[in-house]
Structures are given as C-alpha cells and as structure tokens.
Amino acid sequence: MTLVDHIQEFRRRVIISLLALLVGAILGFIWYQESFLGTPSLGEILRGPYCDLPPENRADFSNDGQCRLLATGPFEMFMLRLKVGALAGLVLSSPVWLYQIWGFITPGLHKGERRWTFTFVFLAVTLFVAGAILAYFVVSYGLDFLLTIGDETQVAALTGERYYNFLLALLLIFGVSFEVPLIIAMLNIVGVLEYEAIKDKRRIIILVLFIFAAFMTPGQDPFSMVVLAFALTILVELALQFAKWNDRRRDRRRPEWMDLDDEASSPLSTQSGGIDAPGPLSSPAPIKPSSDLSSRENQDFGDVL
Numbered sequence: 222m223t224l225v226d227h228i229q230e231f232r233r234r235v236i237i238s239l240l241a242l243l244v245g246a247i248l249g250f251i252w253y254q255e256s257f258l259g260t261p262s263l264g265e266i267l268r269g270p271y272c273d274l275p276p277e278n279r280a281d282f283s284n285d286g287q288c289r290l291l292a293t294g295p296f297e298m299f300m301l302r303l304k305v306g307a308l309a310g311l312v313l314s315s316p317v318w319l320y321q322i323w324g325f326i327t328p329g330l331h332k333g334e335r336r337w338t339f340t341f342v343f344l345a346v347t348l349f350v351a352g353a354i355l356a357y358f359v360v361s362y363g364l365d366f367l368l369t370i371g372d373e374t375q376v377a378a379l380t381g382e383r384y385y386n387f388l389l390a391l392l393l394i395f396g397v398s399f400e401v402p403l404i405i406a407m408l409n410i411v412g413v414l415e416y417e418a419i420k421d422k423r424r425i426i427i428l429v430l431f432i433f434a435a436f437m438t439p440g441q442d443p444f445s446m447v448v449l450a451f452a453l454t455i456l457v458e459l460a461l462q463f464a465k466w467n468d469r470r471r472d473r474r475r476p477e478w479m480d481l482d483d484e485a486s487s488p489l490s491t492q493s494g495g496i497d498a499p500g501p502l503s504s505p506a507p508i509k510p511s512s513d514l515s516s517r518e519n520q521d522f523g524d525v526l
Contacts, residue, residue, distance in 0.1 A: 234321040234324065245312075246307045246310030249307065250307075252306070252309060253302045253305055263305065264302075268290060268384070269361075270388070271290065274364060279376070291380045292381055297382060304385075315346075341407065348400055348403055349396040349397070352452075353393075356396070356445075359391070359395075359448050359449075360388055362444045363442040363445045366443070394437050394449075398433075401456070405461070409468070410467065415464070415468055416464040416467075430457065
C-alpha cells in the first residue's frame with residue numbers, strides 16, 4: 222500500500238471507532254437512568270457502594286428513604302450523567318475500536334508477532350477488568366472507614382461529582398496497577414529482565430509495592446491500600462514464576478562474571494568451546510636433510526652459469 226492508501230485506511234478506521242464511541246456514549250447516557258433487560262441502571266450500579274452504607278452514616282435529603290447523592294449546581298447532574306455515559310460508551314465500544322486498532326497494525330506484523338500481540342492485548346484487557354472489579358467491591362469498605370471517622374459530630378453528604386471521581390479514580394488505579402505483572406512478563410520474554418537478576422530482591426519488590434499502594438489509592442484508607450498491595454504481590458509473584466519457567470525453557474544461565482566483585486577479574490574460560498580454551502596443535506611439517514638442500518643449491522648455481 223502507498224502512503225496515501227495507509228492514510229485513507231487510518232481515516233476510515235478512526236471514523237468507524239468514533240461512530241462506535243458515539244453510539245456507546247448514547248447508550249451509556251440512556252443506561253445511566255434506565256435499566257435494560259432486567260439489569261439495574263448504570264447510576265444504581267455506580268452508587269451501590271455508597272448506598273450499601275448504613276443509613277445513619279450518610280445524609281438523607283429526600284425524606285423518602287431513597288439513597289441519592291447531592292447536587293450543588295444546576296448543571297451538575299446533567300454533566301455528571303454525560304461524563305459517566307461517555308466513559309460507559311468507551312467501555313461498551315471497546316470491542317469495535319480495539320478491533321480497528323488490531324486490523325490496522327496486523328498487516329505489518331509477522332505471524333509470531335501477531336500471536337504475541339494478540340496475547341498481550343487480551344491479557345491486558347483481562348487484568349484491567351479484574352482490577353476494576355476488585356476495586357468496585359473494595360470501595361464500599363473504604364467508604365465505610367472514611368465516612369465513619371468522626372461520625373459523632375458530622376454526617377457525610379457526598380456530591381455526585383466527588384463520589385464518582387473517587388470511585389472512577391479507584392477503578393482506574395486498580396486496573397492500571399494490575400498491568401505491572403504483565404509488563405514484567407513481557408520484559409522477560411524479550412530478554413531484558415531475567416529471573417536470576419531479580420529472584421533475590423523479593424523483599425525490596427514487596428516493600429515498593431506497599432509504598433506504591435499507599436501513595437496511589439485516592440482515599441488513603443488502609444483497607445484499599447492493603448488489598449491493592451496484596452493483590453499486586455500475588456500477581457508479581459506469578460509473573461516471577463513465569464519468568465523462571467521461561468528462562469529454564471530457554472536454558473538461560475547466569476554468567477559467572479556477574480557474581481564477582483567489582484574489582485575482581487573474571488576467570489579464563491578454559492572449558493571446551495570457551496574463548497580462552499586451548500586449541501589443538503597442527504602437526505609439524507617435515508624438514509628436509511641438509512645434504513639434499515646443498516646439492517639442490519649447487520644444481521641451481523650450475524644452471525645459472
């Protein structure tokens with residue numbers, strides 16, 4: 222294909238992806254308040270962790286026993302519904318735009334590269350969804366901890382914008398964090414990161430994961446931090462075991478010079494096949510007797526004369 226053909230194909234796939242995103246956003250906007258096929262509405266699903274709290278731990282402004290969030294501006298409810306609908310449309314239309322991306326890059330890949338790329342994308346989406354689902358079930362415990370501190374003198378009255386920002390941030394952080402073991406596995410596959418180089422650093426890795434979870438969780442509640450840290454520890458350990466298996470499959474070995482001190486010289490490789498290994502000596506050439514050599518010299522001298 223020429224450059225113009227590539228640009229036209231790229232434009233066509235972008236248009237298809239945008240149309241799918243628009244249709245998904247419209248469906249998400251409607252689904253925010255309406256239920257489909259017996260499933261609860263999107264707004265009801267998202268505010269579920271907040272509504273699971275005991276009634277005495279959240280403010281009630283409706284006087285009818287219904288669980289509702291607070292709106293402090295005239296356009297806040299509309300903009301919030303539009304924002305959540307757009308995010309839902311991005312998720313609902315993901316099979317379409319992911320397929321368009323896959324269809325655009327596939328012709329430039331070899332057969333093995335296509336297989337690895339498909340596996341990588343599939344695992345990335347699966348891990349992100351698993352992290353988001355875990356965060357959804359964790360957020361209720363985090364809210365219960367955060368909204369009951371000082372409940373003797375205050376009652377929580379969350380606005381829809383603040384609550385959804387907190388919830389979506391937690392979903393995003395859990396989903397992205399679950400991609401860490403996949404990155405470790407891919408670095409091992411391409412040969413950048415070997416198991417022997419990190420097998421003795423598990424304590425440091427676990428400490429870094431706990432520090433990462435403590436800083437990245439938006440609510441800073443201990444339950445969310447501990448769950449994220451433990452989940453990442455388990456996933457990273459699985460990635461390390463994969464790296465160990467993959468290195469053993471490829472029969473990789475740690476070179477001896479990596480275990481030496483910085484000021485020590487590496488030993489000579491005198492084994493068979495090594496760089497400094499002694500090679501076989503060739504058989505010596507026979508030396509002719511001196512009498513034959515002198516007679517040949519006299520003959521050559523006579524020919525000259």
